[in-house]
Amino acid sequence: MSILVVGSVALDTVKTPLGRVEEVLGGSASYFSVAASFFAPVHLVAVVGQDFEESHARIFRERGVDLGGLTKVPGRTFRWSGAYGEDLNQRTTLSTELNVFEHFRPTLSDWLKKCEFLFLANIDPDLQRSVLEQVKRPRLVACDTMNFWIAGKPESLRKTLEKVDVLLINDEEARQLAGETNTVRAARRILSWGPTSLIVKRGEYGAALYNNHSHFAVPAYPLLDPVDPTGAGDSFAGGFMGYLARAGSVSNTTIRQALIAGSVMASFCVEDFSLRRFESLRPEEIRTRLQEFRRMTEFEDLV
Amino acid sequence: MSILVVGSVALDTVKTPLGRVEEVLGGSASYFSVAASFFAPVHLVAVVGQDFEESHARIFRERGVDLGGLTKVPGRTFRWSGAYGEDLNQRTTLSTELNVFEHFRPTLSDWLKKCEFLFLANIDPDLQRSVLEQVKRPRLVACDTMNFWIAGKPESLRKTLEKVDVLLINDEEARQLAGETNTVRAARRILSWGPTSLIVKRGEYGAALYNNHSHFAVPAYPLLDPVDPTGAGDSFAGGFMGYLARAGSVSNTTIRQALIAGSVMASFCVEDFSLRRFESLRPEEIRTRLQEFRRMTEFEDLV
Numbered sequence: 001m002s003i004l005v006v007g008s009v010a011l012d013t014v015k016t017p018l019g020r021v022e023e024v025l026g027g028s029a030s031y032f033s034v035a036a037s038f039f040a041p042v043h044l045v046a047v048v049g050q051d052f053e054e055s056h057a058r059i060f061r062e063r064g065v066d067l068g069g070l071t072k073v074p075g076r077t078f079r080w081s082g083a084y085g086e087d088l089n090q091r092t093t094l095s096t097e098l099n100v101f102e103h104f105r106p107t108l109s110d111w112l113k114k115c116e117f118l119f120l121a122n123i124d125p126d127l128q129r130s131v132l133e134q135v136k137r138p139r140l141v142a143c144d145t146m147n148f149w150i151a152g153k154p155e156s157l158r159k160t161l162e163k164v165d166v167l168l169i170n171d172e173e174a175r176q177l178a179g180e181t182n183t184v185r186a187a188r189r190i191l192s193w194g195p196t197s198l199i200v201k202r203g204e205y206g207a208a209l210y211n212n213h214s215h216f217a218v219p220a221y222p223l224l225d226p227v228d229p230t231g232a233g234d235s236f237a238g239g240f241m242g243y244l245a246r247a248g249s250v251s252n253t254t255i256r257q258a259l260i261a262g263s264v265m266a267s268f269c270v271e272d273f274s275l276r277r278f279e280s281l282r283p284e285e286i287r288t289r290l291q292e293f294r295r296m297t298e299f300e301d302l303v
Numbered sequence: 304m305s306i307l308v309v310g311s312v313a314l315d316t317v318k319t320p321l322g323r324v325e326e327v328l329g330g331s332a333s334y335f336s337v338a339a340s341f342f343a344p345v346h347l348v349a350v351v352g353q354d355f356e357e358s359h360a361r362i363f364r365e366r367g368v369d370l371g372g373l374t375k376v377p378g379r380t381f382r383w384s385g386a387y388g389e390d391l392n393q394r395t396t397l398s399t400e401l402n403v404f405e406h407f408r409p410t411l412s413d414w415l416k417k418c419e420f421l422f423l424a425n426i427d428p429d430l431q432r433s434v435l436e437q438v439k440r441p442r443l444v445a446c447d448t449m450n451f452w453i454a455g456k457p458e459s460l461r462k463t464l465e466k467v468d469v470l471l472i473n474d475e476e477a478r479q480l481a482g483e484t485n486t487v488r489a490a491r492r493i494l495s496w497g498p499t500s501l502i503v504k505r506g507e508y509g510a511a512l513y514n515n516h517s518h519f520a521v522p523a524y525p526l527l528d529p530v531d532p533t534g535a536g537d538s539f540a541g542g543f544m545g546y547l548a549r550a551g552s553v554s555n556t557t558i559r560q561a562l563i564a565g566s567v568m569a570s571f572c573v574e575d576f577s578l579r580r581f582e583s584l585r586p587e588e589i590r591t592r593l594q595e596f597r598r599m600t601e602f603e604d605l606v
Contacts, residue, residue: 017484086484087478087484087485088484175390181320181389181390181391182390182526182527182528182529183507183525184525184526184527185527188527202508204486205505205508205509206508206520206522208522208525210525214598214599215525215599216599216600216602217509217522217599217600218602219509219511219520219522222486222487222511222513222518223485223487224485224487224488224491225485226485243605247606253602253603256601256602256603257602257603257605257606259602260602260605261605290605291605294604295517296517296518296519296520297519297520297600297602298559299519299521299556299559299560299562299563299600300556300559300560301597302546302560302563302564302593302594303550303560
């Protein structure tokens with residue numbers, strides 16, 4: 001089954017203790033779609049400016065991401081610049097230029113409206129809802145958001161949450177959104193607002209799934225040489241949705257497996273700047289790392 | 304098999320958003336020994352002052368902890384006072400009075416020297432080594448330490464580490480000890496100094512095991528109503544060592560199970576102030592929570 005993602009395509013300038021890259025491909029929808037493409041067909045809906053070059057789109061074409069919904073309009077592409085501290089956990093945003101993204105109004109073709117799996121990346125919750133209003137009965141809708149929308153458009157975000165099945169956010173955002181300092185309480189409150197599953201991303205500590213059935217936690221893959229965490233959360237979402245779309249199932253069993261796939265794709269993302277690691281990534285490497293999660297988490301029954 | 308623990312017994316004054324307790328039983332060896340006592344016989348070696356009352360020692364007697372090595376000397380018992388912020392993750396130490404603990408020189412009876420499992424709680428690494436010099440071929444030696452000793456007595460600590468099998472510390476301490484911002488690299492360096500296993504405690508994110516065989520991660524039990532995190536790390540160590548001592552094994556399989564037992568005992572500790580939760584804790588509750596870790600972490604093989 002195929003996936004539709006609506007979000008940002010950006011040109012990023014990123015500095016980490018290991019180096020600096022300038023005007024490289026970034027944006028939530030970019031990371032998501034490339035990570036998901038290893039599992040299922042992906043349709044990307046986003047906007048870029050006249051300065052977005054064919055070379056920037058190369059990885060999308062190589063990965064078979066459908067760019068029918070990628071609109072090029074007059075103006076400059078969305079730009080983001082950030083820097084990471086020594087341990088890669090602290091990120092400082094140096095600049096955000098919305099540019100053409102400021103007037104992004106996603107319009108889906110009749111064909112895209114029928115996608116079974118929909119991911120609403122971190123964009124204005126009003127826009128997320130405008131996409132939701134266009135699609136026809138998707139099997140699963142997942143979305144992301146961030147502190148900017150939690151603080152700035154809480155009512156709109158709540159209306160979006162009523163209509164999504166899975167919310168993927170980090171733990172700080174979960175606490176902020178729920179107004180609860182305890183993550184478990186925060187999760188319960190968020191689930192009462194609509195989503196049937198909440199996935200809390202915890203960076204180097206992995207991710208946790210909260211839903212009505214159960215609690216599930218998956219560690220992060222331990223990386224000896226992380227290079228750039230930009231896009232890890234979106235790559236996680238891409239692996240997660242990709243796995244579900246390939247399985248064609250949204251059972252609790254599949255959702256757990258999909259969290260492992262998400263962790264695996266996030267771990268590859270962090271191994272290089274921008275989407276570079278995905279350029280060389282081979283399916284066998286994904287399989288091997290999926291298996292490593294079994295070894296990292298298995299234990300015999302306690303006596 | 305039985306466990307020997309050498310560490311502190313203290314009177315704590317603790318403030319959390321949920322309340323305040325004054326001069327209650329605390330100290331690393333207290334939490335450790337009571338948590339471990341649910342799995343195996345425990346011998347406690349520590350020092351208290353004349354103000355340490357029979358009522359303070361009640362839980363030790365109820366749990367069958369051997370107090371033959373608990374010395375009472377003239378002076379006041381070690382006191383610690385701390386306060387936690389809204390989300391219980393930030394702790395501020397308000398005061399530390401070493402009192403009789405300042406001159407603590409643990410001396411083991413001939414009988415205690417033969418204990419198979421030794422836990423050196425967070426005390427001066429010189430003292431940890433003086434204990435190590437007294438014991439006769441224990442099956443397993445584990446130790447804890449803290450930023451104070453990492454910064455203040457690095458050479459002594461390194462000498463202690465040469466002689467221990469398992470080091471249990473939190474992730475910030477692991478990075479500080481190794482002088483590495485990446486935890487995986489920090490773990491590799493620490494393992495090169497002597498310990499065969501490093502357990503990195505991550506608070507609400509659980510714990511990770513690093514050794515030559517493999518990497519293993521266990522989540523924390525998701526608590527809806529955490530009350531006081533004081534002693535969680537020592538209770539983790541108690542559950543961990545207790546499980547190994549009961550199994551009489553230090554295989555990689557048992558060590559993984561023991562991490563689950565550690566997580567379970569830490570989760571109970573946090574449910575009330577001081578050691579109160581252990582007063583009412585029943586073996587069935589431990590068994591139930593051990594089983595919940597299976598459900599929290601299991602997933603089917605990925606296809």
